[in-house]
Structures are given as structure tokens and as C-alpha cells.
Amino acid sequence: MARISILNKFYNAGPLILLYYLCISEVDTNLEKIFEIFTLNFQIILIYFWILKRPEIMANGHIFLAGLINDVVMGFPLGISSLSYLIMIFVGTYVRAKSVNTTIASDWFTFFIAMIFSNLLFFSLLNNFSELSFTLSKIGYNMFFTLFTFPIFWLLFNIYQMTFVGNRDA
Amino acid sequence: MSVSRDDFSIAFRSALLQRGGAQKFSVLSLIFLALLIFFLDVYGVKFTKPVRGFINDVVYRITYLASTPTRIFPQVGDNISSFLNVKKENERLKAEIEKYKSLELNVEFLTDENKNLQNILETEYFNKNLSNILLAKVLVDKNSPFLKSVIINKGTRAGVLKGMPVTKDNYLVGRVVETNYLSSRVLLLNDLNSRIPVTLDQGAQAILSGSGSKNPILEYLPEDYEIISDINVFASGKDGIFTPGTPIGKTTNEGLIELFVDPNQLSFVTVNLNIQNKGKL
Numbered sequence: 429m430a431r432i433s434i435l436n437k438f439y440n441a442g443p444l445i446l447l448y449y450l451c452i453s454e455v456d457t458n459l460e461k462i463f464e465i466f467t468l469n470f471q472i473i474l475i476y477f478w479i480l481k482r483p484e485i486m487a488n489g490h491i492f493l494a495g496l497i498n499d500v501v502m503g504f505p506l507g508i509s510s511l512s513y514l515i516m517i518f519v520g521t522y523v524r525a526k527s528v529n530t531t532i533a534s535d536w537f538t539f540f541i542a543m544i545f546s547n548l549l550f551f552s553l554l555n556n557f558s559e560l561s562f563t564l565s566k567i568g569y570n571m572f573f574t575l576f577t578f579p580i581f582w583l584l585f586n587i588y589q590m591t592f593v594g595n596r597d598a
Numbered sequence: 599m600s601v602s603r604d605d606f607s608i609a610f611r612s613a614l615l616q617r618g619g620a621q622k623f624s625v626l627s628l629i630f631l632a633l634l635i636f637f638l639d640v641y642g643v644k645f646t647k648p649v650r651g652f653i654n655d656v657v658y659r660i661t662y663l664a665s666t667p668t669r670i671f672p673q674v675g676d677n678i679s680s681f682l683n684v685k686k687e688n689e690r691l692k693a694e695i696e697k698y699k700s701l702e703l704n705v706e707f708l709t710d711e712n713k714n715l716q717n718i719l720e721t722e723y724f725n726k727n728l729s730n731i732l733l734a735k736v737l738v739d740k741n742s743p744f745l746k747s748v749i750i751n752k753g754t755r756a757g758v759l760k761g762m763p764v765t766k767d768n769y770l771v772g773r774v775v776e777t778n779y780l781s782s783r784v785l786l787l788n789d790l791n792s793r794i795p796v797t798l799d800q801g802a803q804a805i806l807s808g809s810g811s812k813n814p815i816l817e818y819l820p821e822d823y824e825i826i827s828d829i830n831v832f833a834s835g836k837d838g839i840f841t842p843g844t845p846i847g848k849t850t851n852e853g854l855i856e857l858f859v860d861p862n863q864l865s866f867v868t869v870n871l872n873i874q875n876k877g878k879l
Contacts, residue, residue: 449664452661452664453661453664453665467743483620483621484620484621485620487620487621487622488621488622488623488624488625488628489622489623489628492623492628492631492632495632497657500653500657500658501657501658501661501738501740502740502744503742503745503747503776503783504745505636505639505640506635506636506638506639506646506650506653507632507633507634507635507639508632510632510635511629511632511633514625514628514629517625518613518614518625518629521612521613521616521625522609522610522613525608525609525612525613526605526609553636557636557637558640559791560745560790560791561790561791562744562790563790563810566743566744570743
């Protein structure tokens, strides 16, 4: 019984461990080496899905901390990724509070809105308060691929949720 | 109508302020905290610099440890394949040694000739003191779509300062843009923020600008200058940062610059401690 409980805790912590690992390690979802324009922001997909489905396993404080770590590793001003992730949490929590039953299509659409707000804040802060410059095409590709890979990860996370975590959808 | 407005405000408020269970902090409080940290980092230079430096050093070390599996597995594969090809490799290296032996004589002759010509012109290579070179290991090479940089394991403790040029095998790879006590961040030549004065084989001057992709581009070339492929590009040293004549890359058919050092494959680099850029990034 105790072993099952430890396993359950481990499975529940899986998404959070993955988030921390992606933020702190060299592993990235930026596959520019293979296909030059293919970049995606996997962290926001991960956060948005789990905030919608099981917010209790993605604590706000942990996401905030993961954002700070991401800023240090990436060389961005501290707090900018945290803000971007917190916007995702905010939209996700709002959608969760307003909707009774969610589908992949509704999640995809609301993810698009959340991503727009999140990236708007991220890039406007970066543009106005840092010396880093970036091209609009890079941002466009990043948003495009993040949006269009969302359903794939939605399905994968859903399988993980059904298999290991259990469904407690709103 | 008023019910739907109530619903909206309740959901909005709950999304911002909700706490309890696993959520120990509300989103609103964390947003304020993140904004505070952000503005302190951007504006509070004196106060936040040592703190940020300490955090950077700690996180870079953890990142290095966390990335060990991803670094070891491809290395094991490479080692096995190189072990299997050892005989072929040996033959190839022997042939290459023969080739370089003949080239060495040529280089010796050219070096002497260069020295004599410099004596005649009464000019001297203004930065011959290359003794102050520091070897550094690349700790973190996280491929970001927006910032092309690497973290090295040498910081202010070893004498690294912001602006110092970084090379690999005598080829220019970038410059130091952020220093911590035990680590530094190197901005690579292909980053969008990188600008280097360069000179081409035929004497033309230009600015090498990072494009954000693998290959940088040349800007401010002389009017009517036509770029052809395979022209070598060197640092001109006009900015007083980079050693003049440091090889960078060569031109391609598309007018881009193919760097001699692949920016995605850096494991060890050298920092030239003699030179420092006093200017901004």
C-alpha cells in the first residue's frame, strides 16, 4: 500500500519534474539543428495542459521558480519567463473556472489565446527593457510550431494522465 | 446580463487570487513578485549584480550536472564508432601528417618573409603577446531560438572580463557578455546582437552581423562589391577588441558566412585576457 502511494506521488510529480528538468538542463525543444525554423516553447504547453487538467500537481510557486531558472539558463532578465508562465496559469485557471467540460478543440483554442497574451508580455518586456534583439519571424515560427504541436502533446499528456495520474477533470 | 458579469468577475478573481491545497501562492502575488524581480534585475545594477552572479554560478553548475546524461550518451556512441574506425583513421592521419610537413616549410618561409616585410614597413603586429590565454570549458550550450550563447566555466576569479574575445583553435567564436565569479556567458558570432568589424581576403572592410541562424551575414560592404564564394573573412581589429587577422569563416554562394568553428559544437574555448571591450554589448 505504501509502495503504491509512493509510486502515485512520483507519477503526480512527473510533469513538474519534467518542467524543472527542461528549464535547468541543456535538453531543449528547439530543433533548429535539424530543421532551421523549428522552435517551440514546450514549457508553456506543459504548464497549460496540467493547469487545465490537474492544477494541484502544478503548484504556482514551482512554476514561478522554474521560470526564474529558465531565465538564468537562457540569459534573459530574471522574472520574465515566470511572468509569461504565470499568464498561462491565469488564463488556464480562468478557463477551468468557466468551463464545465473541455475538449481538445476548446483547449487548443484557449491555449492559443493564453499563448498570445503570454508571448505578448514576454516579447514586449524583452524588447523594451533589455538589449536583446530578436526577429519577428523567429517569434512567429516559435508561436506557430508551439500552437500546432499542442494537440500532439495534449494527447500524450492525456494518455499519461489516464494511465498514471487519474482523471479528475472539472 | 448581470449574472454573466458576476460569473466573469468571480472566475477572474478566483483565477488571480485563488489559494489553498497545493497552491500556496496566488497568481497575483507571484505576478507582482516576478515584476519586482524583473525591474530589480533590469535597473538595480549595483544591488542585484552580485546576487544575480551568485545565482548564475549555482544554476550553471546544476545545469551542467543535470545535462550530464545528454552529454555522455552521444559521446559513448562516438567513442564506439571511432574505436571501430581506428585503422582507417590512422591511415588518414599519416597521410595528413605528410601533407602538413610540406606545408610547415611553406609557413616557415612565409613567417620569415612576413617578419622581414614588417621590419621594412616599421610596423609591428600590435598584439603579439598571446601568453595571457585562458582555456575554458563550455558548461552549458542551451540552444535558444532568441539568444545564441554558451556558458563557460571561468569567471572574474580567473580574470575574465566583459568584452574579452573568445576563440577556438585560433578561430574567433564570440566575446564575453556576462561575467560571474565562477562562470561567464559568451555571445556567439551568429547571435542577432553580435557585430564584428572584419576584413576580407581582398582587403574590403565590412561588419559581420549575426543573423540568429547558423550563418552570419556581411553588412556595410563597399558599394558594388560582389560577394563570391570561398573568400576568407578575418577580424580586422579596428575596434581594438579582436586580434587583427583572427580567422572567422569564409563566404558561401548565398552571400552568407560559413564559420570555421561550428557554434553548436563547442566544448573547449580560449579567452584572450589581454583585450577588453570597454563599450556596450
